[in-house]
Amino acid sequence: MRSRQVIDVLDYQGQITAARGGLVIRDQRVPLEDVAVLLVGNHASISGGALSMLAKYDVTLLNCDWRGVPNFVGNPWGSNSRIATRHRAQADLSLPRQKSSWQALVRAKILGQAFNLEQVGSSAATRLRLLASKVRSGDPDNLEGQAARLYWTEFFEDEQFRRVPGAEDHCNAMLNYGYAVLRGFVIRGICEAGLSPTLGLWHRNRSNPFCLADDLIEPFRPAVDATVHRLLPLDGLEDRSVKHELVNVTNLPMQGTGETVLTGIYTLAQDLALFVEGEKVRLSVPDWQTPFASEDG
Known part of the structure; x- marks a missing residue:
């Protein structure tokens, strides 16, 4: 690519x-x-x-x-030759297959969060890896939520920090910005794969036209988190370099394979397209595994 x-x-x-x-x-x-x-x-x-x-x-x-x-x-209207077929396949995707794909997304997200905790020396990383191993189809036990509560308490080493979407404090504002930019790339990847961003796997909201984007963004959020952690000593979004670094998250290596966050997004969207059409038995989801020291280089 x-x-x-x-x-x-x-x-x-x-x-x-x-x-x-x-x-x-x-x-x-x-x-x-x-x-x-x-x-x-x-x-x-x-x-x-x-x-x-x-x-x-x-x-x-x-x-x-x-x-x-x-x-x-x-986003431009896509020219994917299988767009109609894939939209129908999405709409007809069975509930068990929706649940199994959400299981894979949640597991990858928690593993990425565990990796971040390992990078800051938190022993809670072991607990997150255990939670990831216990995620069941559809995540009926809401292990995603349990992992999030532990993760945010430990990651910024600030017991007072609370992750609140839309909040304008220093840290939340940077997270909001990074996630918003990342979401734009996810929407683009979905459309390029000939999928409908409205038809989610787990997210359901009649007023949200991007439910699928809110599903597929999950395993890539830890990349934004890691960047915000590194940028916290700076002056937040008032510093133009901070915005530049948050936009640049998509160019970071996703894992040791050399695949970037951006290629990971596009690959996941393409894999999902094959999954909904029945050409793949299970959804392959990458998890964030890039040491913080690599982000500068």
């Missing part, structure tokens, strides 16, 4: 227009051949031609609010 870059123009105030093979931003031509995502803020205007160019090169548009947190994602 070729390198996929992120173009970050959150601070740009002006018009974004189309150019041959790319866009014009700040009076400069930006080629789109190797671009995966365009990040824009509240003060940029995008022409219809620019949107068409993004669609032509299969680039995802992430619009961000005044805090720089993504609040809108625009």
Whole structure:
């Protein structure tokens, strides 16, 4: 898979227009051949031609609010030749197969969290690995929730910390930002695989058009967590370098194999497509295993 870059123009105030093979931003031509995502803020205007160019090169548009947190994602209509077949297969996926895939996702997430705890020297990592081994089909015992409570208490070594989605304190704000960017890539991977992001495996919400993305993002969250842990001494999202590092999470190695978080996302989406069509017996899910020291290099 070729390198996929992120173009970050959150601070740009002006018009974004189309150019041959790319866009014009700040009076400069930006080629789109190797671009995966365009990040824009509240003060940029995008022409219809620019949107068409993004669609032509299969680039995802992430619009961000005044805090720089993504609040809108625009994906080109996919050209996957099996899209109709895969949507029908998703809708018809049996409950036991939905549950077994959720089991695999939860197990991989907990293993990634356990790895992070090992990196900070927490003995609770052993307990998380034990929980991961006990996850049953559909996770009826909510071991995901049990693992999360232990993980967040131990990981930042702060008994007062509480993981609250949407909260604006220093640590939660960085997690929210990192997860939001990551979710955009997951949605893109789902669409490229010819799947419907609305039809989830475990998540169910009639007002959520991205239930499947909220399923598939789970094993990749520990990569964001590890990056936030490393960045905590900095000034949060006010520091532009922090946003850059959080966007760059997708380029981190997922495991010792050299596969990045981004390729892991795309591979998982493609594997799920084969799984729902019955071409794979079980879903293969990667888990985060990259030592913190490797993130700088």
